[in-house]
Amino acid sequence: MAAITMKNIVKKYGDGFPAVNDVSIDIADGEFMILVGPSGCGKSTLLRMIVGLEDITSGDMIIGDRRVNDLAPRERNLAMVFQNYALYPHLTVYENIAFPLRLAKKPDAEVDKLVREAAETLELGEHLERKPGNLSGGQRQRVAMGRAIVRQADAFLFDEPLSNLDAKLRGQMRTEIARLQKRLGITTVYVTHDQTEAMTLGDRVAVLKRGVLQQLATPRELYENPGNLFVAGFIGSPPMNFLPATVEGGQVRLPFGSVEIPADKAERAAGRGLLIAGIRPEHFEDASLAAAEGRTGSTFRAKVEVVEWLGNETYAYIPFESPDEVKAQLQQLEKDLDGEAMRTQLVVSLDGASRITEGQEAEIWVDGRRIHLFDPATGENLTVDHAHAGRIPGAEVPAS
Amino acid sequence: MKNRIGLVVGCLLIMVWCLLPVAWIISLSFKSEAAITNGSPGFFPSDGGGAGWANYQAVWENDQFRRAILNSIGISLIATLLSVIVATLAAYAIARLEFRGKKAVLTIALAIAMFPVVSLVGPLFDMWRAVGLYDTWPGLIIPYMSFTLPLAIWTLSAFFREIPWEMEQAAQVDGATSWQAFRKVIVPLAAPGVFTAAILTFFFAWNDFVFGISLTSTENARPIPASLSFFVGSDPFNRPASLLAAGAVIATIPIIVIVLIFQRKIVAGLTSGAVKG
Numbered sequence: 001m002a003a004i005t006m007k008n009i010v011k012k013y014g015d016g017f018p019a020v021n022d023v024s025i026d027i028a029d030g031e032f033m034i035l036v037g038p039s040g041c042g043k044s045t046l047l048r049m050i051v052g053l054e055d056i057t058s059g060d061m062i063i064g065d066r067r068v069n070d071l072a073p074r075e076r077n078l079a080m081v082f083q084n085y086a087l088y089p090h091l092t093v094y095e096n097i098a099f100p101l102r103l104a105k106k107p108d109a110e111v112d113k114l115v116r117e118a119a120e121t122l123e124l125g126e127h128l129e130r131k132p133g134n135l136s137g138g139q140r141q142r143v144a145m146g147r148a149i150v151r152q153a154d155a156f157l158f159d160e161p162l163s164n165l166d167a168k169l170r171g172q173m174r175t176e177i178a179r180l181q182k183r184l185g186i187t188t189v190y191v192t193h194d195q196t197e198a199m200t201l202g203d204r205v206a207v208l209k210r211g212v213l214q215q216l217a218t219p220r221e222l223y224e225n226p227g228n229l230f231v232a233g234f235i236g237s238p239p240m241n242f243l244p245a246t247v248e249g250g251q252v253r254l255p256f257g258s259v260e261i262p263a264d265k266a267e268r269a270a271g272r273g274l275l276i277a278g279i280r281p282e283h284f285e286d287a288s289l290a291a292a293e294g295r296t297g298s299t300f301r302a303k304v305e306v307v308e309w310l311g312n313e314t315y316a317y318i319p320f321e322s323p324d325e326v327k328a329q330l331q332q333l334e335k336d337l338d339g340e341a342m343r344t345q346l347v348v349s350l351d352g353a354s355r356i357t358e359g360q361e362a363e364i365w366v367d368g369r370r371i372h373l374f375d376p377a378t379g380e381n382l383t384v385d386h387a388h389a390g391r392i393p394g395a396e397v398p399a400s
Numbered sequence: 401m402k403n404r405i406g407l408v409v410g411c412l413l414i415m416v417w418c419l420l421p422v423a424w425i426i427s428l429s430f431k432s433e434a435a436i437t438n439g440s441p442g443f444f445p446s447d448g449g450g451a452g453w454a455n456y457q458a459v460w461e462n463d464q465f466r467r468a469i470l471n472s473i474g475i476s477l478i479a480t481l482l483s484v485i486v487a488t489l490a491a492y493a494i495a496r497l498e499f500r501g502k503k504a505v506l507t508i509a510l511a512i513a514m515f516p517v518v519s520l521v522g523p524l525f526d527m528w529r530a531v532g533l534y535d536t537w538p539g540l541i542i543p544y545m546s547f548t549l550p551l552a553i554w555t556l557s558a559f560f561r562e563i564p565w566e567m568e569q570a571a572q573v574d575g576a577t578s579w580q581a582f583r584k585v586i587v588p589l590a591a592p593g594v595f596t597a598a599i600l601t602f603f604f605a606w607n608d609f610v611f612g613i614s615l616t617s618t619e620n621a622r623p624i625p626a627s628l629s630f631f632v633g634s635d636p637f638n639r640p641a642s643l644l645a646a647g648a649v650i651a652t653i654p655i656i657v658i659v660l661i662f663q664r665k666i667v668a669g670l671t672s673g674a675v676k677g
Contacts, residue, residue, distance in 0.1 A: 051573055052572075052573075053569050053572070053573070072572070072577075073569070073572040073573045074572055074573070074574075074575040074576060074577065078573065079573070079574075080570070080573045082566045082569070082570055083566075084564065084566055086564065086566035086567050086569070086570035088567065088570075088571075088585055088589075089589065090588040090589060090591075099571070099574050099584075100574040100575050103574060103575040103576050103580060104575055147570075147574065151574070151575075
């Protein structure tokens with residue numbers, strides 16, 4: 001058991017390109033930390049630097065109270081689960097799990113006891129004599145985890161462990177990993193590009209983009225107080241809507257009409273000209289339903305192009321035009337998020353009871369208190385609540 | 401159905417074509433010397449022309465021949481072992497490491513493999529006599545190694561490249577040194593490649609005639625193929641064809657044994673299940 005501290009970690013490859021740039025993350029003992037980001041954001045590189053498979057160009061990597069920068073992987077006492085499991089195909093499941101113990105020259109009796117315990121935990125007991133080639137994907141995954149838990153390492157490292165499983169199994173293994181981690185109480189670093197895994201598993205989540213740490217916060221903080229456009233767009237599904245906006249008095253002017261926002265938010269964004277407003281789909285509602293529940297907020301009328309009814313909720317798509325200045329920024333964002341340049345449209349999530357139909361001019365209610373306003377040039381969230389946003393590098397001093 | 405018949409007939413034709421000389425050698429080895437001299441055209445020995453196991457017994461009791469078998473087995477096995485060990489290490493380096501001159505190593509290896517064997521015999525003969533390797537086991541082992549290494553390196557480095565790098569990294573994270581990861585994970589996984597290389601090397605060494613006859617002068621190191629050519633019976637004008645045939649048959653037995661042993665190790669698809677399925 002140990003805490004892991006990364007101080008100003010930099011990884012530069014031969015061509016001088018920084019794959020990881022000045023990342024500082026502190027992981028407490030027993031904490032479940034997620035590294036998340038689109039492909040190429042440096043999350044796997046960072047993980048491999050923790051375990052020692054990549055050299056660290058500069059910065060300090062501290063595990064427990066040891067600086068491990070120059071230690072070989074085997075001296076770091078970490079356990080890792082690889083994306084493709086990396087099981088040893090010539091060994092049985094038993095010997096696969098026992099491999100680290102055999103290398104540590106543990107006596108046979110102890111090896112046997114530990115392997116059987118691990119197999120028990122992971123329900124692998126009946127497969128111990130089989131070869132990995134004869135196992136299903138989920139079983140291989142469990143063998144890989146068995147090999148990790150058997151040796152009482154200081155920390156677990158997972159490199160996208162579920163990405164090779166089908167959707168159903170992925171859900172099951174996700175819960176399994178969460179349960180295992182809670183039970184063993186071991187420090188865990190988990191790399192994923194799947195935001196569901198990030199939100200559900202992590203005590204805290206580090207969002208990375210092109211090697212730079214964007215925000216380090218709990219899943220709730222990330223969702224409710226994204227530090228910038230990137231985090232806002234990355235976390236949440238369907239993603240947050242981004243609209244061109246200008247603030248006038250206590251009102252935000254959107255393509256569909258004006259929405260009232262809280263005074264303190266309006267104040268922080270005042271006089272900045274054209275901004276980007278971010279509104280999550282679920283902060284809209286069918287105006288008639290919202291009124292019935294007595295919710296306060298602004299409403300606007302817009303023509304609904306497509307409606308997707310899912311039973312418990314309804315997604316409505318409303319196209320809009322945005323000025324070039326905002327469009328360029330949003331297209332860049334889309335690229336950063338690995339997405340395809342889609343049309344500018346508003347996705348609103350309505351209650352399943354809503355009777356809005358396609359082609360209809362509908363009245364939509366919007367929760368003005370939940371609107372975020374972003375600077376289109378820097379992407380910075382102007383309305384972020386710093387007390388509940390974890391750590392946002394570059395914006396550590398809360399704007400007063 | 402029609403296709404099947406065609407297939408069977410085709411296979412039979414090819415087998416007859418390939419195996420007829422072998423069958424004939426076996427047939428010859430069971431005929432008596434006199435019968436061959438007088439002409440014995442049938443596949444089975446004619447009446448009174450059969451020799452039974454007499455030829456085999458005679459060959460086996462010949463000291464020169466026994467010594468040659470020993471030489472061949474010893475030289476081939478040592479050359480194979482050394483060649484495979486060196487090739488495994490070299491191929492691993494080529495597959496895994498980035499170093500200057502990697503391409504040069506591979507190109508030179510290929511060039512050596514293409515070099516005509518005969519052109520080296522003269523220089524080697526001179527050199528070996530000067531350094532005292534002429535007519536010794538090492539004198540044959542060294543040229544065998546240098547001609548089989550390139551092929552072994554190429555075969556093995558292809559095998560190593562197939563093994564996911566994660567295997568090794570996983571081993572290192574599990575607490576293995578680089579050497580342990582290589583020995584306990586990489587080599588077992590590359591076993592089919594190692595045995596393929598071993599068979600090829602053994603074949604080359606066992607079948608070689610040019611070096612065998614040029615770089616030896618006595619039973620000290622003379623291998624079977626060369627030795628058979630020195631096989632002269634009591635009458636120098638009448639070569640003992642039936643004895644030679646028996647000797648040739650005996651000489652193929654070790655090859656068959658080796659192939660059968662190694663073939664079991666060449667299990668295709670050994671790496672399946674290492675990574676995602």
